[in-house]
Every structure is written in C-alpha cells, then in structure tokens.
Amino acid sequence: MNLAELTAIDVHTHAEVSAHGHASLDEELNDASSGYFKVEGAHRRPTLPEMAAYYRERKTAAVVFTVDAEHATGRPPVPNEEIAEAAAANADVLIPFASIDPFRGRAGVRQARRLVEEHGVRGFKFHPSIQGFFPNDRLAYPLYELIEETGTVALFHTGQTGIGAGVPGGGGIRLKYSNPLHVDDVAADFPHLKVILAHPSFPWQDEALAVATHKPGVHIDLSGWSPKYFPPQLVQYANTLLKDKVLFGSDYPVLTPDRWLADFAKLPIKDEVRPKILKENAARLLGLT
Template structure:
C-alpha cells in the first residue's frame, strides 16, 4: 500500500485550497448515487462532468496551488458504496507536490474507529472530512467521541460541513436530509471535549453564521474555511471577523468542482473582500500551519 508523504514546496505554491471534492474514481464510480448527483447538478447549475484525481492534480498544478482532496463516506445513510479513501491517498501520493489527502469515515459504521486509525497509519491521511447532514449523525453525540479521540491522537484536523447544503435540495423532503445536524454550535461540544483536536467548520455557515463565529471566537482549536460560496455573497459579519478577530484561523477553500478557485479569487478581488495584509494568511499561511507544512504548530 502506498503511504502518502507530502512533497509540497510552500515557496512554489501561491495558495492552499482546503476544500476539494473527488467525485469519481478511475473506474467511473461516482461518490453520490444517481438521483442525488442529478439533483445536485440542477441545484449548482453544473454539467455533471467531474475530473478524476490525477486531472484535479494537474488543474491545481497549473495554478501553482496545493489542494486538500477527499470524498464523503455516507454508506449507512445512502446505501451507496463510497470512493476508496486508500485510493485517494495513493493518488495524492502520486501527486504529492500539490495534493494533500483527507480521509472520510462514516460514523455509522461499527468499525469507524478502526478505519480511521488504519487510514492514518497505513495511508498517511492528513485529516478527516465529515458531512453530518449527508452522513445523518449528530456530531455532538458522545457515541462518536472514540472516533474523535483517534483523530486527536493522530494530530490531524477534522473538517465538518456546516450550514445549508445543496445536496438533496429540491428533492422530495430534501431526501430526508436534516439541515440542523450541520449547525456549527454542535461542534462547540466537540471542541470543548477535545481541546487538542483542530476542527474546521466548512463554508459560510448560513443560516448559523453567528453561531460559527461565536464558536471560533471562544474555542481556538476551531477554524473556518470559506468554501462553497462566492466571496460576493459572504455574510458581512464573516468578512469582518475574517479581517480581524479570527484572521489567523480562516482558510481559503473553493468547493471544487462545484465552485472553482478561479471564480473564488476573481470575485474576492472584485469586491475587495479581505484586507491586503490578511489575505496571505487566508490563502496559504494559515493552512500551512494547520496542516503541518510550516514549522509553526497549529494554534
């Protein structure tokens, strides 16, 4: 088994995108079942074409960027076989000049803790991605604490989807998905219980942006990524905090392929979202520190 080891040269990259989805594997298997994929394409107004991992690597290499890549394992809720975490880690190892692999473990699996441990030890994943709404779990439930303990002990971050999601949007009953599971306030319990676990709250957390900012202000083991929304539509309070109070724990993320880094940066520049002195941290240096690519430890 190929184990990932980073070969990213921070001086050679201009940004680190911490939120990039791998939606299809080398055999054409998709990360979402057909009904969800079709509904998501309508919601996000995409053509449904998704690049494989090596194509994603080339895309980011051309832009002098590094990217955190992952899938979402929601087997117990969706009944759909996820993409292989080990394959994603191996693909990132092939492209370790630009890619950083995160694993994804369905908390509903009875062997979730063992899977997480193996992904760290055998595959070398550098973090974990969770989507409480799609995976149908309450992240504050103590039943999941053993899983967080493994991640904390490994010294890698956990990235949680927060806020509204386009997955299931427009389907009958939203396909049964519950938005409230992605309220960032549920992560306050996790951050309090596991103070050494670095937690990334993904996306502007609409409609709970104030909750996310409250957690990030109070718990300094929490971070915010800015993926999934064009900066033109960021809530004003998020921009204000990103430029001041939590500027050292805000991360650039696109949500590729649904939102491209090209569009994100173009829109951020057009509206002057971030202060010039803050932007380098958001685009690269904060993520480098969090992911252990820079000598300074996460704080």
C-alpha cells in the same frame, strides 16, 4: 510540496468519482447538486489525476476527500485508500483527507488509524446532514479521540447543503445536523482537536463565528459560496479577530477556484490578511510549514 511555489492552498475539494467510475452519491442527488451550483459538465466529475493536473496548472495545492455516508445512503464512498494513493503520486499538489462514517463504529476507528499511519492521511471529513448524525453524538467520539491523538484535522460540513436541494423532501437529507453549534460540544470535549467548520454556515453564520472565536482549535473555511455572497460579519471577522483562523476553500468541482479567487480579489480584505487566508493559515494548520 514546495510552499514557496504555491499561490494558495484550497482546503476543500471533493473526489466524486473513483478510478472505476463509481460515484458516492446517486444520480438524483448529483444532478440536484449540479443544478444548485449551476455546474458546467466539464467540471462535474474530474478524476483524481485530472484534479492534480488542474491544481498544478494553477500552482495551488488542494485538500481532497470523499464523503462516507454508506449507513444513510447505502452507497459506498470513493475509496479513501485510492485518494491517499493519488495524493502520494501527486504530492506536490494534493493533500489527502479521508472520510469515515461514524456508524462504522470500532471498525471505522481501526480504518482511520490505518489511513493515518500507513497512507499519510492528514484529516477527516464529516458531513452530518448526509451521514445523518449530530456531531456531538457520542457514537462519533471514538473517531474524534483518534483524530486528536494523531494530530490530524476534523473538517465538518456546516450550514445548508446543495446536496438534495430541490429534490422532494430534500432527498431525505436533514439540515438540522449541520448547525455549527453542535461542534462546540466537540471542541469543548476534545480541547486539542483541530477543527474546520466548512462553508459560510447559512443560516447559522453567527454561531460559527462564536464557536471559532471562543474555541482555539476551531477554524472556518470559506468554501461552497462565491465570496461576493459572504455575509458582512464573516468578512469583518476574517479581517480581524479570526484573521489567523480563516481558510481558503472552493468546494471544487461544484465551485471552481478560478471563480472563487476572482471574486475574493474584490473583497475588502486587508493586504496583510489576504495571504493568511489563501495559504499561510492552512499551511500551519496542516503542518506543512
């Protein structure tokens, strides 16, 4: 990966379909997500090679992952190994993260170690609302121990989710699990763990800013929202106290980097901060420098 040639690093993209056409969410939840984000069909389920070509055309790298929530949903994820292999084949633009359902227990920890040591995975995605667990639940602590030991990254969905939005009962998905304040316990118990709080954390934006300001290892990505909707305090902190800890993320394919970057260009971000958010902070956190 040639950092000098990259214009940005998108730290939040989803592999939503496997090479065999399998999706990790059922059609009702996928359709609800598409409606929530107003996603056009052309972008809804790109394959991994299509994602690589898309980001290569834009001279942008992308962190890519699935969500393993099989315990709660009954559906297996897009295979982590498939994502890692696609990233290895497109190492100029794709950076592999994995996802392990915390309910997999010791088997999940063993799988996580293999993914790091044999497949070059650089981080792990958790979606507490879909996976049905509080981040500070001790069942996930063996995974955090492995992530801290290997120097990889733990990325947590925070705030409201478009998955299940508008479905009766929200499809059974509970928002309470994704309050970023639960991650504060994780950051305190694993002081050397590298953490990303994903998304503007509505309705808990101030909690996310407090945790990221207080805990050195905690960062914030800006995915899942058009920047024109960012709350003022998020923009203020990104420009000042958290200028070295805020990261560009789109949430592709539900939000394209084209739209995100166009709206981000209109924000009052300082000239010296803009390249930090778009590329430099992520390159340092991911060990790409």
